[in-house]
Amino acid sequence: MQIEHFTIDERFCGPPKSGNGGYTAGRMAAHLNGTVAARLKAPPPLGVELRLESSDNEARLFDGTTLLGEAKLTSLDLAPPPCPSYAEAEAAVEGFPGFKTHNFPGCFVCGPERPAHDGLRIFPGPLRGTATLAAPWLPDDSLADDAGNVKPEFIWAALDCAGAFALYPIPAGLAIVLGELAVSTFAQLKPDERCVVLSWPLGSDGRKRFAGTALYGEDQRLVAVARAVWVEVPASSWS
Template identity: 45%
Template sequence: MVGTVTLLGQNITIASRFCGPPQSGNGGYVAGLLAKAMPAGCQVTLHAPPPLDAPLTLSAADDGMQLHHEGRLLASARPYELAMTVPPAPSIDASSAAQQRFEGIVRHDLPGCFVCGPNRDPGDGLRIFAGPLDDPKQSVAALWTPDASLADRDETVASEFLWAALDCPGFFAVRPVSGLALLGRFAARLLEPVRVGETLIVNGWAIRHDGRKHQTGTALYRENGSLVAFAEATWISIPGR
């Protein structure tokens, strides 16, 4: 059973395990927490880094949700029906080969990231190492087998971890153009539950670049290629990096 968040009324505490940068929560994971509180599909905007191991306030606002820390807005969610064209799944063999080319093994800006950090041990981080596919497009792929620590009450993977898994592969799809970038907006659509221990194909691709903004798509598929979940994200390049 996952020990993901502490819910005390409307308070949330993000455990240090779920970091992106060393002192703040992984963006996809945080977005997934807000999405879990929404009655339908949503888009999450990240306004400021959510601190770890600190009481955060989750509250309703207009038709969405907001996350605050000591009065500072950290993230907001609004209703959003995600629709996008998702490419066919890469093959298992192509995805396995791609993750061997994951550039973060050699150089990683956030090696302790919960999702893609190579410094995280199996069973602690997700260790999704999305590397370039052997094709002319800007796309990356990896394999991911979620472990039992990510299980929800029904022994399927908790939704916030599926949102997290859909996060970082998008960054590595645009990194050659964006340089170091942070997640700005994120929307995901979960189609089917995922069982603990099943292997998924993870795919990420660039959609467009507009100055410092970079739009990406990501998806999760079963081994047979059937689509499980997909997401779109906007990444913001950090000047000078």
């Protein structure tokens, strides 16, 4: 059993008082090799020392005795749409639904209130004539590890929020929050690469909605693909 303690910095928020779901899921998956599904069971608090317990096959994240989430090895059979050009992704941003209505405008990943080099500013909009959304992304040096690669938790974060906007519109009075994210990673990513993030809907079941996301690097290589489960909740519970 490996035990790690860490704190989620306020920079990495999703909703105002909790960690971004993709970032938190990526931290949970940090010591697992292969395709991983991370499930969130409670909002991860900011600025509080958390405990991550990991074995070869699974990991669990705790705040004291409260289980916040767990991650396990899994399989993922999901073929993403082809990568559009960076210019096409830039053009799609104009249609980003979050510019009109956004439950969490301060979100680290998709919040329009976050300045450059602070938030990721991934703003997916629809590609013309398709159900796929696309956004450009230029990761900066603050996201890199000691080897000069973008840290895995930021790849997970980039794969997170785009899926939610593929599921819009959301009924008035509701928000959707990440329940589970399953990720397969195929390649490393460097800061300052001109990336494209894609998302597309995969259906729904009651309060649950499903979306696929993909991250492509500058040479249109597939860096990672993910399948997300989103859950409808009252918007007031996250204000």
